Amino acid sequence: AIHVKHSIDSELCFQLQTHKQTDPLxxxxxxxxxxxxxxPPLTNARSPSPSPSPPRKRVQPPSNDTRCSSRIAKRNIDKQCLGDKSALKKAKSAYEKERNRREMVVKLRRETTIAEELHVKEKTAALKKKMQQRRQRRKR
Incomplete structure (x- = not known):
């Protein structure tokens, strides 16, 4: 038997009991x-509509420029279709710079973790040495 709280409708509780065999949740x-x-409801202060619709992605009109390659689009460089080559070159170089920067960040992170591990190892070794010296003093 399910204990009926005052906040739950008793009829719903009865439905739950009958549902138990078929529906697990x-x-x-x-x-x-x-x-x-x-x-006062908090949502009213921010937006007048009770359920704001999710923001729609803007659909770009099909471009007449056929020079725009899919390879550039893959790299997210192609925000608006890059027709002239100078803009394309600039976008490519910006992409390369960003990639190099990311690689450097990863490399630096790896180096710092290695350095930290070494430091910890040295500290533990020093502690072990100290403990050994203390034991030797006690034996004497």
Whole structure:
């Protein structure tokens, strides 16, 4: 038997009991409590509509320029179709610079982690040495 709380409708509870055999995860609908109604809703302050629609992606009109290659589009350089070669070159160089910068960041991160590991190893070795010296002193 399910314990019926005051916030859950008893009929819904009965439905849950009958659902148990077929549906492994029944959806529980809670009654709105009277305390919540007194509080002003937070969503109204920001947006007048109760459920704002998700932002739509802008569909780009098909370009007449056939020089625009799909390879450039793959690299996300092609924001607006790059027809002239100078703009294309600039975009490519910017892409290369960004890639090199990312590689450098990864390399530096790897080097710092290695250095940190070495430092930790040295510290533990020093601690072990100290402990050995203490043991030797106690033996004497």
């Amino acid at each position: 029944p959806i529980i609908h809670y009654k709105k409590s009277t305390q919540r109604k007194s509080k």
